[in-house]
Amino acid sequence: MKKTLSFLLMILLTCGICSCSSNSEIDYEMGSNALSMDFGGYEFIIMQENFVESGKERTVYLNTDMIKRRLAEISEDWNCTVKIETDERENLGSIFPTLMAGGYIGEIVYNSEPSELASIGAFHPLNDLKDYIDYTNTEKYGPYGILEQGIYNGVLYTVSPAAWPGKQTAIGANGIFAVNENLISRYGLDDPRDLLENGQWTWDTFESLLPKYTFTDNSGNKIKAANITWSILDLAMTNGADYTKVINGTPFPSLDSPEVTETLDWCADIFTKYSHCITFDDHDTMVPKFINGQLMLTQTSIDQVIEFVNYIEEPGIVPMPCGPSGTYGKWVSTYSEKTCFGLLVNAKKPIASARIIDRLCEPWENYETPSALKDYYRSFFSDSRDIDLIFSVFENSRWNYLPKADIYDFFESATKETQIGRASQGIISMFIEKVNSSVKEYVIPNYEFISQYEAENLEN
DSSP states (O other): OHHHHHHHHHHHHHHHHHHHTOHHHHHTTOOSSGGGOOOTTEEEEEEEEOOOOOSTTOOOSSOSHHHHHHHHHHHHHTTEEEEEEEEOSGGGGGGHHHHHTTOOOOSEEEESOOHHHHHTTOEEOSGGGTTTSOTTOHHHHOOHHHHGGGEETTEEOEEOOTTSTTTTSOBTOOOEEEEOHHHHHHTTOOOHHHHHHTTOOBHHHHHHHHHHTOEEOTTOOEEEEEEOOSOSHHHHHTTTOOSEEEETTEEEEOTTSHHHHHHHHHHHHHHHHTTTTEEOOOHHHHHHHHHTTOEEEEEEOHHHHHHHTTTSSOOEEEEOOBOTTSOTTOOOOEESBOOEEEEETTOSOHHHHHHHHHHHTSOOTTOOSHHHHHHHGGGTOSSHHHHHHHHHHHHTOEEOOTTSHHHHHHHHHHHHHHHTTOOHHHHHHHHHHHHHHHIIIIIGGGHHHHHHHHHHHHHO
């Protein structure tokens, strides 16, 4: 079914690409001044996904007052109407029968988890629209790790509004520990944020804290040092691991690299040696324990920590500790999904629509600088170190390829195996063939695009 849908949508894609060069579009885009462009009264439909992000006043839906004002300005300046419609099913699920039948849905989509839609040909490629939407603008669209979610088979299909306040976090960015600062202060314990600032937030320091952070208080409340909520992928990333390695310019799968095997062996050691200090509760089980003061540290995401602010006074954040093969200060966090813009495969005005996305994603008034964007987070975090970390993690974010299950499942399986003390050699032998196949299929084709992207940014 998926191959059939992909084939049908690719036919639409071909038609869509041809429409890029149609005279009707070029004629009304000849103005050299952006404000002088005339889109001839055309109605541009933005179809947004009906999703809910966590966090207060996050710019999620397009129908916020701030975004409505910008769309009104675009409509007035460029003689057009930009209309927002909301699809009521997850990930725009209700639009595809119409799209498969060749029906017109709209020009632009705003959704999360775009990779599945890109893989079946639902999006118009952005590579050939760079003159109208400069995806190498890292201030507007973020670094390549943020673009990564929207790349399929070496072609870019979506961009994220990285310059918007609140969009410097990603859903499921799990490379951080939330710190229960109430417990740290109450018991006079070392604050991981101080250790981080002093260059001491390493595997060795983390291990030394595990027994200190595990005890029963005077009320009989049992406190555990840490919860590993998801997987050890981010521990591998902070030890310098990557999905691929490059030899003589050619990328190869590298999930059996020394950085990964070192991570697996270290985890097997501490997970068994300190089994009384570490829990592996899922998210829903972990949250009440953290809020009720039963956990010092818990692996979670920044957007979830923002939710914790409603229940616990000033939680802090730190990254996964740096491993011996990692680079201290390069705090990598992998994420599951980012909200993003894309063009539907049969968009009638892809060039004009790309211009609209590009303008829509401009910084908001009063949020034009990094310091102003950081100010946005001060209602959630009182310590500037936490805010600085959000931006550091954002700059080094990597997509976890979650829909490509073999890659993420490798690290979930490795997490379970290390809990019982299985060494890296045994884990690699069980899973590497399958995960290497997925890396070859899904990650390596994107390497050429990413290399070109980085080269272009170095030139600018």
